[in-house]
Amino acid sequence: MLPSPGILFTILMFVAMISPLVFIHEMGHYLAGRMFNTAVDSFSIGFGREIFGWTNRRGERWKVGWLPLGGYVKFTGDANAASLPQEAARVNPAEKPFLFAFKPLWQRAIIVAAGPFVNFAAAILIFATFIAIYGQSYTSPVVSNIVTESAADRAGLAPGDRILKVDGKAIERFEDIIGIVMINPGTPVSVDFERAGAVRNIVLTPDLIEEKDRFGKTFTIPRIGLIGEERGVIERGPVESLWYGTEAVFATTGMMVEGLVQIVTGRRSVKELGGPLKIAEVSGQAGTMGIEAFVNLMALVSINLGFINLLPIPMLDGGHLAIYAAEAVRRKPIPPQVQEWAFMTGFALLISFMLIVTWNDLASFGVFKHVAGLIG
Template identity: 55%
Template sequence: MSSALWFLVVLGPLVFVHELGHYLAARLFRIRIDGFSIGFGPEIFGWTDKHRTRWRISVLPLGGYVKFAGDMNAASQPDPEAARLSPAERERLFQFKPIWQRAVVVAAGPMINFAFAILIFAALFTTVGQPYTVPKVAGIVPNSAAQAAGIKPGDMIVRLEGQSVRRFEDIINVIAINPGHPLNMTIARDGRQIDLSITPRRVEERDRFGNVYERGLIGLQATGRDVIRLNPFQAVGAATAQTLALTKSMATTLWQIVSGRRAVTELGGPLKIADYSGQSAALGLVPLVTFIALISINLGFVNLLPVPMLDGGHLVLYAIEGVRGRPVSPKVLEWSFRTGLALVLSLMLFLTVNDLASFGVWNTLARIFS
């Protein structure tokens, strides 16, 4: 129950922020909005504002939507009957706006999620501070990947996978998500730079909550870590870099799962998010706020995937429309939305089964009925 409550605390505001991005962009282009919903299904309560927009809280808190006038449903599938309206009425409908305006409205949702994460990280870096460890090797774990690669104490890590390394923390996540995969690293030693390849070893770890996960380790020992408070300008830059790095990690991890380098069992759904929400809250305010920023990035990233029903799918259709010079046919549009709905529902079902397996539900049932 505690995890469920923290799940609502984490996801509810992020869904609101996401849909608020769509809403504000639509208002900017004078698009009429019929509804703004947090959650799906029957309305629990709501109100109608002076612009005739119905604001509602719905039963299923697993997302939300902004419904534009002239749409058949919450997925913004255009209503063919809208073409019969007068030119004055069509002027304020989303489907009759120029492509670039529709694209801005659709992209505004994911983009505001990324911006929200940047805001959270910037606030943390100015108040709590940002961890900083000089990327200098203090020691090498015997028989480790670092020793096999020829790294020595005193070496400075300059680049990893073509990206400059400013602090030791920059390499931790890259190493963690690439177990068993060779990485290009550049070190500085005695005034010269040396390029080498290093392959993180696969290790299985268990955290204090009993979660088991696989990660990569190379066996480097660093110097002492400082926590530095940044000024607002530095904080925004560092927060933007942090958000971009986490987004890249999500894309890399997803590709690893698609390509078979990672098991699909590592994917988590709503139940796992709820579980981690409760765990993050138990660790304190800073871990909880950091987790909220991470989920905000995740929400923005997932919605940009080119799947019909998601924002990324809409952007793909607008790109096709721009190339063809006319929208795709209503039949193609209908089937794309049906396919997207089937994919999303199938994925949600799969992730839920995955989550229950990670909690040991299926093993318990098997023991009970065996």
């Protein structure tokens, strides 16, 4: 069992994890803006008071804030970091061609979407690099053994069965089954399999098993009890690696979408959501396990950052894109007052979300039990 990393190491790993991802996200916005000759006031990594910074020859202020939980690009003419436009009457007509708020709709959409796109691209590059260097693990989707009294055993699966689909998703390798089962804890899933040339179907419910990670922390995972054949490794060339790296990002994003739908519909508890404290914890743990584990986690967090930012919530990139979609349908801009109310609502939603995930993080660390023990 590995010792838990110290607080200082965890904080350093968290900053090392988040800062590069925030930087490339905002750099996506910045580079897309520059591509369309959009004037920029400032580029910030982190929020709050500026720790240090500099002004480049274009008059753009590049700075680092004391709270490394995000960042922003403030385009000239925006009233704030959320890119709400200033009153048009106060804008110099000569500056309008260079201001984000007055750019064509399609250019604004590209600038906003560039941030999440870069996060997904970074994850693809990381996965593709790992596949190119180490190859891709492959286990045939043929069952070699069944765990006694497991969900698969109770459902009637047997050695020699070839798994074709799980929860309606095609299975090409045994590893595909794991990802599907992980997002269906305690939820019945349909399994299509081939036995003696005939295709059959059964429905099983994964068992919830308590285990301990290498740091001694208890967690619960779903398990169906299938054992595959001996795992092998397939070497992939650069183009293949890029293809399978992209496939892995799409699959991971799909699992995030399904997990969110399950939480919204009540199939999974909101307690499963984690926040910055949980990311900090796993960042510290990954840091003790070596650079490969740390970079792999960085790819997953990058996907998560891109996915969350595309949610249609005002204040996030997806909220901007939703407003632009409405503008395209209406063929005229959304009234500024409506946009301001939307962003105020989005801000309230984000604060509520942060409170929920922070509460979950503190509960997972046992803070409330400890406080209750002190009071009792």
